[in-house]
Amino acid sequence: MVSLDGIDCGYGGARVLFGMGFEVMPGEVVTLMGRNGMGKTTTIRTLFGLLRPTAGRIVVRGRDLTGAAPHRIASAGLGYVPEGRQVFPRLTVEENLVATARGATQGGWTLDRVYAAFPRLKERRGNLGTHLSGGEQQMLAIGRALMTNPELLVLDEATEGLAPVIRGEIWGAIEALRREGLAILVVDKNLEALLRIADRHVVIAGGRVVWTGTTAQLAADRSEATRHLEV
Structure with missing residues (x-):
């Protein structure tokens, strides 16, 4: 679905990513983990064309989209x-x-389908974005991305700052999307x-991939991976 290979990128003269590389296969759930400031958001911004890499390749569904404009990345099937x-x-x-909705094919995402996944949004369909709670805004952000009918959904800090009950709803929604093969x-x-929902995990530190493996591998021996996650 998506492959990053040898990506170098940063801000101005400050490089943040050093040879970043991993892939996501169709229907797979992959996590990108690391301590704050290790390059996770920079990686995603680079993937979506918001930052231009100075080296490496980004391939989406077999097409080299390195340095492509964000709208081209989105139209290639990324939400x-x-x-x-x-x-x-x-x-x-x-x-x-x-x-930002794109036309849905049969079985694709429509307003009715988003409202069915997030009933709270239907209740507040006439409310302004500023009149929603943080959890409702996250549901809206996910629903908005789904309305582009993506083949890969990318969530940066999926549940950050949300109350436990809302986090549970978000994880439940992600698990449902996984079951549908997204x-x-x-x-x-x-x-x-993340261990419950994901197939593979990518751990980064200092802008580099330092560990990657399946959920079974991570569950069997967390020490190598989690030493890069602990503060």
Whole structure:
């Protein structure tokens, strides 16, 4: 589905990523883990064309899209749920959902289907983005990404700052998407939840991949991976 190979990238003269590389296969759930400041968000911003790499390749569904504009990345089948949610504050819930929607094929994501997945959004369909709680904004950000009918959904800090009950709802929604076969790349700090939903894990430190493996491998011996996660 997506492959990053040897990506170098950063901000101005400061390099953040050093040979970053991993892949996500169709229908697979992959986590991107690491301590704060290790390059997770930079990796995702680079994947979506918001930062231009100075070396390496980004291949999406067999197409080399290295350095492509964000709209080309999105149209290749990637949906983005950014850190901090970033819903449109002066648009209603429904306007947020339709603003970037792409036509759904049979069985694809429509307003009715998003409302069925997140009933709370249907209740607040006329509310402005600024009038939603943090959890509702995260549901809206996920629903907005799903309305682009992606083949890979990317969530940066999926449950950061949310109350436990809302985190449970978000993880439940992600598990449901996984069962439907949607490929997912997720950043979060909740290791137990990630172990429950993911197929593979990529751990980064200092802008480099320092460990990668399956959930079974991580569950069998956490010491090598988790030493790069602990503060």
